[in-house]
Amino acid sequence: MKKRLTVIFVSVMVIGISVLGFVTKDSEYSMTERRNLTSLKELKKDFRRYFEDYAADQFPLRDTFRSIKAYISQYGLNMGDNNGFYKNGDYISKMDNKLNLKHLNNNYERFMKIVRMYQIDKAYISIIPDKNYFMNHPTYDYDELIKIYKETGFEYIDIFDELKLEDYYYTDQHFKQNEVIDVADVILEKLNHVVKDDTLSVKNLEIEFSGVYALQSALPYKSDMIEYLESDIINNLKAYDYENNEIRIYDFDKAMDKDPYEFFLEGNNPLVFIENDMADNDDTLVIFRDSFGSSIGPLLARGYKKTVLVDLRLINEELLGEYIDFNECDVLFLYSTLILNSVG
Numbered sequence: 001m002k003k004r005l006t007v008i009f010v011s012v013m014v015i016g017i018s019v020l021g022f023v024t025k026d027s028e029y030s031m032t033e034r035r036n037l038t039s040l041k042e043l044k045k046d047f048r049r050y051f052e053d054y055a056a057d058q059f060p061l062r063d064t065f066r067s068i069k070a071y072i073s074q075y076g077l078n079m080g081d082n083n084g085f086y087k088n089g090d091y092i093s094k095m096d097n098k099l100n101l102k103h104l105n106n107n108y109e110r111f112m113k114i115v116r117m118y119q120i121d122k123a124y125i126s127i128i129p130d131k132n133y134f135m136n137h138p139t140y141d142y143d144e145l146i147k148i149y150k151e152t153g154f155e156y157i158d159i160f161d162e163l164k165l166e167d168y169y170y171t172d173q174h175f176k177q178n179e180v181i182d183v184a185d186v187i188l189e190k191l192n193h194v195v196k197d198d199t200l201s202v203k204n205l206e207i208e209f210s211g212v213y214a215l216q217s218a219l220p221y222k223s224d225m226i227e228y229l230e231s232d233i234i235n236n237l238k239a240y241d242y243e244n245n246e247i248r249i250y251d252f253d254k255a256m257d258k259d260p261y262e263f264f265l266e267g268n269n270p271l272v273f274i275e276n277d278m279a280d281n282d283d284t285l286v287i288f289r290d291s292f293g294s295s296i297g298p299l300l301a302r303g304y305k306k307t308v309l310v311d312l313r314l315i316n317e318e319l320l321g322e323y324i325d326f327n328e329c330d331v332l333f334l335y336s337t338l339i340l341n342s343v344g
Contacts, residue, residue: 106344126157134165172211177295184299193303264294270315284329
């Protein structure tokens, strides 16, 4: 009887899941993983190449099974990580415990190429520590990473001491804009562009924010609230892209979209030009940045007449001369260790 019940149960599960798979419409995009899923169109194009990916991506109740697996790994088996994600209290991070010298050196060479190409006399570099730096699990040698970029000869602006774990979102890699005022102040002080008489106030979007780590890890999580800063200067900033289309400093429509972090400067753009008519100077700041620059960018723009944000992941450095005059401007390379160690 036990064998019969086992066979019946397994058969019902296999047949049920198979039928569910046939009748369920394929999903094109996974909100939980923030990526496009393998489609039937790709499967028909090359069955042998895409079948395994298609079967995994379109598996019925896929997110439910991912969550069950995460619960068992984290709480049943007490494993340190779940598919490369680590939970420390309410904070989730993606484990990254090995320096990738190839990416680090490629980024180093690219930065140096830009300095030589545009004859930049003096450049600054500041590195944003990943959330892993503050969490209690094995990670790579941050001192060794910083050492590589100090050898560029750029003036290094140390902001590690200005940050702590609580400055980051629970479930996302980014820091909170309202928690990095002191970081922006340290950078502006080093650049000799301290902002005076500009009182910052914190506003709340009043929507729950579940970052990319919460969804990708399938672990239980605590939601954040996106908070942002306003001031007389920030409220008067004007931003444009390279085609002179207006960009919102804070895009409330994006906050309700797939990635709420794109609320800041409408997400990633190859070039963003910010004008500050309230500046007490006519100076320009060029910031080479990753996505962290979207939230801290407006804070730094308070100290300059004009600020240019450059995302090298989206534009070739050889095209920059068409849009930016590097003569007599401050140049800052502002990157997270997460990007330096994984992209390049």
